[in-house]
Amino acid sequence: MPVPLSPDEAHLFLESDAAPAAFLDLLDAVSFRSAAAGLRLGVFEALADGPLPVDRLAERTGTDPLGLRILLDALAGYGYLTRARGQYANSANTARWLLRDAPGSFAPALSFWSTVLTGWWQDLEASIRSGGPTDDFYAWLEKHPEALADFHTMLRGLADALGPEIVDLVPVPAEARSVLDVGGGHAAYPVAFLTAHPQLRATVVDLDGALAQGARTVADAGLTDRVTLRPGDLLTADLGTDHDLVLLFNIVHGYQRDAVAALLRRAAAALRPGGRVVLLEPLAEVPERPAGPGEAFVRMFSLNLFHTQGGRAYAYDELAALLDEAGFTDARQHMLTGSDTDHLVTAVLAG
Numbered sequence: 001m002p003v004p005l006s007p008d009e010a011h012l013f014l015e016s017d018a019a020p021a022a023f024l025d026l027l028d029a030v031s032f033r034s035a036a037a038g039l040r041l042g043v044f045e046a047l048a049d050g051p052l053p054v055d056r057l058a059e060r061t062g063t064d065p066l067g068l069r070i071l072l073d074a075l076a077g078y079g080y081l082t083r084a085r086g087q088y089a090n091s092a093n094t095a096r097w098l099l100r101d102a103p104g105s106f107a108p109a110l111s112f113w114s115t116v117l118t119g120w121w122q123d124l125e126a127s128i129r130s131g132g133p134t135d136d137f138y139a140w141l142e143k144h145p146e147a148l149a150d151f152h153t154m155l156r157g158l159a160d161a162l163g164p165e166i167v168d169l170v171p172v173p174a175e176a177r178s179v180l181d182v183g184g185g186h187a188a189y190p191v192a193f194l195t196a197h198p199q200l201r202a203t204v205v206d207l208d209g210a211l212a213q214g215a216r217t218v219a220d221a222g223l224t225d226r227v228t229l230r231p232g233d234l235l236t237a238d239l240g241t242d243h244d245l246v247l248l249f250n251i252v253h254g255y256q257r258d259a260v261a262a263l264l265r266r267a268a269a270a271l272r273p274g275g276r277v278v279l280l281e282p283l284a285e286v287p288e289r290p291a292g293p294g295e296a297f298v299r300m301f302s303l304n305l306f307h308t309q310g311g312r313a314y315a316y317d318e319l320a321a322l323l324d325e326a327g328f329t330d331a332r333q334h335m336l337t338g339s340d341t342d343h344l345v346t347a348v349l350a351g
């Protein structure tokens, strides 16, 4: 957690040049990494039922008592744990957000981003020098089951939060029959559409490991007979034709402009005339974004996209121009009340 500063210290580090602000970043980076270690070592789960002394915690987590004590003291200093009468306990924030079965748990996000920042970001300079990613992010993810599960659990959590509002915002005519979700992975969005619109069937195109995650969501919702999970490369696979709705949720930001243009043309070819394409994206350059961490997140996210995939966060105007080029009309941007960073962009295929 960010290092708490007195007003004098804040002035020294943040408002004057008397102390290096990068020192605070160093401490915050260590705090983040220590929290991920606490999570991965099972410390927070081991403390879920109440406080424990270090020896009992070391037994439960299979760790070295001295190393663990030093980590626990660091986590207590950063606010992830509390320490009293020789026992450690989860802080209220840890108990609320870092236990795996807490509602809307942040644990998958902490684990996933820690993997990305300590692995992929080691050579951040390389992509900035060369102008392209050093590896294929999604091929890598398919080969790392733990990171893959964290990634889709994190995105499924977001989908559970945003899904109902998105379904309300997207008009689905009574005669509509088919929704195509390109790169739909965990499949929570098509499940939300099918639950609200009993006449719809869905096809989800994605890579094998991602679809294995989606199969669980579809089965849990009892919708296996209405959803087809189709393995394939979204840039080349047969997407079918005459769909009423094409979802491109968190997809175009993985690509550079020309590839986005090609993807939107593929979406157009898969739709019936008058059908609708729906994009969900963290958008860059949103003037009305409320103050807070949203803007910082989008900048971090865009840098991560460029480094890992060669993509970036797009501004609405760029997407609207690309949709127009691909034959869509009536492009619109929708703010979501459930998120400062995620926006819906919809457009209709010219008839």
Ligand SMILES: C[S@@+](CC[C@H](N)C(=O)[O-])C[C@H]1O[C@@H](n2cnc3c(N)ncnc32)[C@H](O)[C@@H]1O
Residues within 6 Å of the ligand: 138, 155, 156, 159, 182, 183, 184, 185, 186, 205, 206, 207, 210, 232, 233, 234, 235, 248, 249, 250, 251, 280
């Ligand atoms: C950022 S996730 C978005 C998942 C979901 N649409 C959402 O918004 O939560 C990107 C998805 O695209 C899939 N994907 C990436 N590259 C792909 C490719 N070349 N072919 C098929 N699927 C791909 C990934 O496996 C992943 O499920």
